[in-house]
Amino acid sequence: MGFETSVVIAIFFVAALILGTSVYSSMSISNAVIEEATQSNYDLRLSKLHTNLEITSITLNSTDSENNKVHMKNTGNEPLYIDRLTVLVDGELVPDYSPDNSQVWTPREKRTISEIPDGDRIKIVTHNGISAYYNIST
Amino acid sequence: MNRTSTTNTNRFRYNLLEDENADIAMSHLIFFIAAVIIAMSIVAIVTVNVQNITGATTAGSQTLADQLRTDITIINDPEMVIRDEDNNITFYIKNTGSSEINAQYMTIVLNGAMVSSNDIRPSINGDTEHIMAQPGDVIVLEISDNLVDDERLNRVLISTENGKTATMNFKLKNN
Numbered sequence: 627m628g629f630e631t632s633v634v635i636a637i638f639f640v641a642a643l644i645l646g647t648s649v650y651s652s653m654s655i656s657n658a659v660i661e662e663a664t665q666s667n668y669d670l671r672l673s674k675l676h677t678n679l680e681i682t683s684i685t686l687n688s689t690d691s692e693n694n695k696v697h698m699k700n701t702g703n704e705p706l707y708i709d710r711l712t713v714l715v716d717g718e719l720v721p722d723y724s725p726d727n728s729q730v731w732t733p734r735e736k737r738t739i740s741e742i743p744d745g746d747r748i749k750i751v752t753h754n755g756i757s758a759y760y761n762i763s764t
Numbered sequence: 765m766n767r768t769s770t771t772n773t774n775r776f777r778y779n780l781l782e783d784e785n786a787d788i789a790m791s792h793l794i795f796f797i798a799a800v801i802i803a804m805s806i807v808a809i810v811t812v813n814v815q816n817i818t819g820a821t822t823a824g825s826q827t828l829a830d831q832l833r834t835d836i837t838i839i840n841d842p843e844m845v846i847r848d849e850d851n852n853i854t855f856y857i858k859n860t861g862s863s864e865i866n867a868q869y870m871t872i873v874l875n876g877a878m879v880s881s882n883d884i885r886p887s888i889n890g891d892t893e894h895i896m897a898q899p900g901d902v903i904v905l906e907i908s909d910n911l912v913d914d915e916r917l918n919r920v921l922i923s924t925e926n927g928k929t930a931t932m933n934f935k936l937k938n939n
Binding site (some may be wrong): 759 | 785795799804809816821824832835837841843844845889899
């Protein structure tokens with residue numbers, strides 16, 4: 627083997643080592659980023675699967691039609707946050723409502739929100755997008 | 765004296781031209797330099813290509829990670845999507861993912877036709893200026909469009925800037 631062949635092989639070898647190291651570290655970082663995001667995605671899905679709620683009843687206020695109460699039960703296995711619910715009455719977003727007491731709403735616990743305006747159909751959506759409906763007329 | 769010097773010079777020239785070892789050394793030197801240049805060129809080309817691929821992979825993984833973290837849910841009541849007297853339809857989109865969403869770059873496809881971005885007015889809690897939706901925020905998209913039919917079941921597809929979509933079939937409720 628000639629000297630020039632040895633030098634060329636040495637150049638290729640060193641370049642392959644440097645490139646390989648660089649590619650490996652870059653791929654490793656990319657893989658870690660995707661793995662972390664996949665885990666986050668699984669957590670979101672798992673949280674959705676464990677979430678469920680039920681609107682048990684509505685208490686209509688005869689004197690103030692803008693201050694009805696909605697009674698709900700957390701029928702899932704995931705703690706919910708009472709102040710992070712979204713309420714829609716007859717398809718319209720209710721910008722403000724009053725939760726009863728503490729923020730965390732544990733499984734099997736019944737909670738009430740008030741200052742809900744009059745309407746025929748109520749939809750409550752949790753922070754992760756799980757919803758419950760209630761028709762007042764039925 | 766002069767005659768002797770001239771004879772030596774001629775002999776040296778003759779030796780240089782006739783020395784086969786010098787020929788071979790020069791050839792080897794030329795081959796060596798050429799081989800090193802070609803090898804370095806190949807390494808440079810391969811390095812640039814590999815760096816391009818690595819850069820694209822990094823960017824692709826960031827995009828994919830962003831998509832995996834993003835999730836939206838259309839939370840309108842499908843029985844009662846409101847259309848007001850000015851023909852504006854309001855959609856409520858909840859950020860149910862774990863990343864921020866820029867409401868400015870949302871795309872709406874209503875009954876198969878894309879709604880122009882000029883006809884979409886996004887807001888969050890009534891604010892039309894700061895429309896970066898944090899996880900749990902509800903984006904209100906008000907659109908002015910005549911593509912929705914009162915009588916039949918309509919379909920809307922809403923997409924975030926990174927391509928995460930949500931769809932819903934709905935009926936209208938005229939206010």
